[in-house]
Structures are given as structure tokens and as C-alpha cells.
Amino acid sequence: MHIVVCIKQVPDSAQIRVHPVTNTIMRQGVPTIINPYDLFALEEALRLCDRLGGEVTVLTMGPPMAEDSLRKALTFGAERGVLLTDRFFAGSDTLATSYALSCAIKKIGEAWGPVSVVFAGKQTIDGDTAQVGPGIATRLQLNQLTYVAKINEIDEEAGTVEVERRAEGGVQVLSTRLPVLVTMLEGCNEMRRGSLTHALRAASADITVWNAEAAGVPDVGSCGLRGSPTVVKRVFAPTPRAEKAEEIGRAGMSHEELAEAAIDELFARHPTIEADLRDFAATSQEEWR
Amino acid sequence: MSAKPSPPPAAGRAGMRKELPEHFKAYRHVWVFVEYEHGAIHPVSLELLGEGRKLADKLGVELAGILIGGTREALLAAAGECFEHGADSAYLVADKVLEHYRNQPYTKALTDLVNTYKPEILLLGATTLGRDLAGSVATTLATGLTADCTELAIDEERSLAATRPTFGGSLLCTIHTLNFRPQMATVRPRVMAMPKREAGRTGQIVEHPLNMAEEEIVTKVVRFLADRDSNKAQLAYADIVVAGGLGLRSAENFQLVKDLARVLGAEYGGSRPLVQKGWITADRQIGQTGKTIRPKLYIAAGISGAIQHRVGVEGADMILAINTDAGAPILDFAHLAIVADALEVLPALTRAFSRRLSVNRLAG
DSSP states (O other): EEEEOOEHHHHHHOEEEEOTTTTTTOOOTOOOEOOOHHEEEEEHHHHHHHHHOEEEEEEEEGGGGGHHHHHHHHHHTTTTEEEEEOGGGGTTTTTHHHHHHHHHHHHHHHHHHHSEEEEEEEETTTTTTOOOHHHHHHTTTTEEEEEEEHHHHHOOTTTTTEEEEEETTTTEEEEEEEEEEEEETTTTOOOOOOOHHHHHHHHHOEEEEETTTTTTOOOOGSSSSGGGGGEEEEEOOOOOOSSSOOOOSOOOOHHHHHHHHHHHHHHOOOHHHHHHHHHHHHHHHHHHH | OOOOOOOOOOOOSSOOOSSOOGGTTTTOOOEEEOOOETTTTOOOHHHHHHHHHHHHHHTOOOEEEEEEEEEHHHHHHHHHHHHHHHHHHHEEEEEEGGSOHHHHHHHHHHHHHHHOOOOOOEEOOOOOHHHHHHHHHHHHHHHHOOSSEEEEEOOOSSSSSEEEEEETTTTTEEEEEEESSEEEEEEOSSOOOOOOOOOOOOEEEEOOOOOOOGGGOOOOOEEEEOOTOOOOOOOGGEEEOOOOOOOOOGGGGHHHHHHHHHTHHHHEEHHHHHHHHSSSSSBBBBSSSSSSSOOOOOEESSSSOOOOHHHHHHHHHEEEEOSOOOOOOOOOOOOOOOOOHHHHHHHHHHHHHHHHHHHHHHOO
């Protein structure tokens, strides 16, 4: 089975700092990682190949340095990495991104065999949109399975798949036909450790680098800024509230006294909260009887 | 799939052109996709009707609720609820193949409605259903979609200004879809306030056929397993929420948060680092990438108050922060603060609340 996993190289959000004076992002020296949600997709793809045979192609779009994330994915056992990089792709919103990626996935299928499953993480930690997965599915007419917690069954010969999908208020068990696009929910598996063999291979592997032309993108006007219907008009820091929090208590008060003082202030400002709490206390006391 | 061919993208920087292309000028009115499942409207849809009402009034147009589902009678009843929450009209697509949510028929239903009746704005809840559907519909229509907006406004050029946190919530950005219609956006539950219900308010109903047979739909719903732990879903809608952050110093100390929550009949949660450390599960995360809450009272213990947390709790009526650091950002948006160690203050609050509430019991 041939599986494509879409990943994204993102800044490690734990390390992002905002400049205290200019309120702009300080990008310098921020380490990059594979979007953590994508690792659940990669692990699930590798497990399917372990079980059923096949290979995993990892695909990313980004600047040349995004090659590092592909090499990292190879250390876990992916077969090959494809980097989509071109100045035409710069400034893509989610619609333009899904266009470029879907062209590349088509090309990957032509080069290395038909693709049965395209995996993605449920969203990225930098954009948080969750829109690129459904965009790819729509463009390639793949059956769309988002927020998948578990793949119950997959039969390549019969061309069928059954999954458990996180829905509002419960889990939907869905059956559909291959090829599919699957976005994996976090916490559904645990990423394996890379092996030494894979690490050695990854270090010297040739990463396939495609520009728009090589990826078979028919219309560069649908890529990058030009192909993006959304426009970012303004980036700004949130305005602080006019007044700061009122500090409860005085120096030297015990924790018990602080707690009492806080409750006094709370009930004085919001009598309805006090009334609600008394109602709750009364009903829960009745329940205990 | 069901897509009609989309208009070709305009040449040049498509999004930046000044003049709206001629064929989009007829697009009018504000639509809210109303999530109707298992016999009920998702509260986020009613919140969006409240917000959509303001946008429609600003534009001088109508507000419509979009209802897609399995039975006409159920949708008609739901339409009544939409009217009472501010909608002027409701568009219904009722067909038995739409009984349970599936991407393919819902995408067809919604894109057909858009192509037929041409709204200028389309809002959806950022739920698992809304996000699954919005991405497909926006791609099919080749229009702009802005996820997880925290503020919606209309600018002087009648354009939707959709503001959302960016870079993990450290900054905000305002996004426009200038040259394509409809302008689409999703909003998470509890970000917008629930509008007041106006009993007896009515509106116009427009019914539209799906024209799709079950045989054409590839994906089948085998079964639905309803969540047993209904409490998990309650966090976003709880009246009182107690939460902890890294100031608790260890996973064991999180029990102090739960103890206080129990006495108050409150829900509990935590900041994003606690999920990353495995102290709490992801469904208990409060903030931009977790749950947005609007409780009457929010008690934040040992949480510094990064912007990504702030945008998730700003709708609270009253925020009480407990932090050892008087300079912590949370003091910039909390109403009351106890500057002391949360590990000491939490048990003191638990004791003080139980004392007061049990005194009342004896007196009453």
C-alpha cells in the first residue's frame, strides 16, 4: 500500500517570544519541529505499512530548510521525502496550500504508485486552521475522514476502510472506500523511536525537491499570494484592559484570611454567584441524605 | 463530487484587487450554518445567530439560518428556534440521507444553497462537524475561509473583518476575503455571547432539495457511540470553572484544583502546558487551542496568563487569579487577585467556601 503523509515544519511554540516593546514575533533562533499533530498521522501510516506491507512517502511544502523535517520523518521509517519549494508558493493561505499539495500528491502517485491513503495531522500548531486536510480531500476527490481516533479495518484489495471518528457528543463509526484522506486525532498512538538503520539511511537519503513545474502544478496563478483569497490586513497585540486586577488582602495576612477576604469581595461584587452556590450546596446536601 | 465549476481565479494578486468582480456583486445577506444533530441545535449556532444579527444589521441585510438534516418536521421546529434567536429566514434541506452528518452530502447541500441563493457571509461553528464541512465547502467554492475567529466586524467597504489569534495565540490578526464570495469564517463555541431569546419571533422558510440518492454516497455511518462521560462536554458551558497551571508544580497537586471544584459544583481544567506534561487530558485544556469558556466565575490558580490562555477565558464575568508573581500577565485581565502560593490558597479557599456554605445549611 502506498501512503502519503503530509507534514509541516513549524516553530517550536514553547520557544516563541514576543518582543516586549515592539510586540512582534522574535523568530531568530527559534528551533523548528515537525508539527506535533502530524506525528500521530506518520505513526499511524507506518503502523499500517508494518501490518499490511507498503511504503510511506512524506510530503511537505515550505522553504528549503523544511528538508530537515522530511529527513527526521525518514528516521522513523518513511521510505522517501518530497519537498515542495518554490517562490510561487510563498504567502499561500489554506486554499492555495491545498492546491499545491494536491498537485504534488497526484505527481507522487504517478512516480511511485497509486496512493491509497493520504494522512495529515488534525491541524498545525502555528496556523491551527484544520483546513488543509479537507482542502486536499475535496480537490483530489478523496473520501474525507477527519478527527480519526482509530482505524478499525482497512482492506486494500476490497478497497474498503472503517474508522472511528471523533464527532460532537460521541464517536461516529464510518465505513468508506479507498482512496481516503485521514486526519488523525492527537493521542491515538505513540510515536516510535527511530532506529539506527533508518537514521543512517535518513542522513544520506536523497530528498526529492520539486518546484511548481516539477510537481506538475498546471496553474501557478492558483499558488502563493496570487492564489490566496484571504488577505491578512493587520497583525497586532491585544490591547490590555484598562484596570489591573484588584489585589485582595494586606501584607501579613494568613492564607485563611486571604481566602475569607477574597470570598467577601467576590460575593459583594456578584451576589448572584453567592445565591447560586447556596442553591448548589443545598441541593447537594439533599442528594447526600 | 458535487462541485459546480468555480469561477476562474482573477489574475494578479487575486486577494488584493480593489474592485469586487461583477459576478460577486449580487451576493447578499448573512448566513449561519446551524448545526442540528441528535434532535438538538448545537449552542454555538445560536451564539453565531446572535453575532450574525449584528453583522446583518450593520450591512442592512437579512440573517438566515441554514438547516440540513433528515426530517422536515424536525428542521421546521429548529427553524422556529433560529427565528427566536434573531434569524429573518431559514433555508432547509431535508432528506433522509442527511439524517447523520457525512461530509459528501452535507457539502453538496451547502454548496448548492450558496450557489443558488448567493450569501455574502457564511459563518459556521468551529466544531468537529463545522470544521470538517467548512474546509470542503470553501475549497469547492474556491473562496476564503478564516478559522477560529474571536471577533467579527464589518469595515467601511462592507468587507468582513475576521480577527483571530495567530502564532500560537501570541498576536491577533485581521483577515479579509476581498474578492471572493461568500466570505467564510468559523467561530469556536462560547467565543460569542448567547443572544436573548425573543419568544414568538418568526421568519420566512425556504426549502431546497438535495437531489442525491443514498447509492451516490460512498461513506456509510456504521453506528454512533454517544459519549458516556457527559461532564467532559460541560466545561465550555459551566457556570464556575477552577483551573490550574504550572504554578501547581506537580501532577499530584492538581488534586487541590479538583477539591475546590467539587465544593463549588464547578468544572475543572488547566492551561496548555499541563496537557503537554500529561497532568490533565486534552479535553480539559482551557485556551485558544482548547476550550473557550464563559463562566460566571473563573478561578485560575498558578496560571501566568499567556495570550493563548487569555483569549479562552476573557468572556468570564469574574476572574479570580491566584499567583505568586504580582507581575504575571494574568493580573492584567483578572478582576481579583490573591498574590500568594496557589498550593496554600487553594486548600484555604476550599475550607472557607465549605464553612460558609455549610453555615448557611444549618441556619436554613
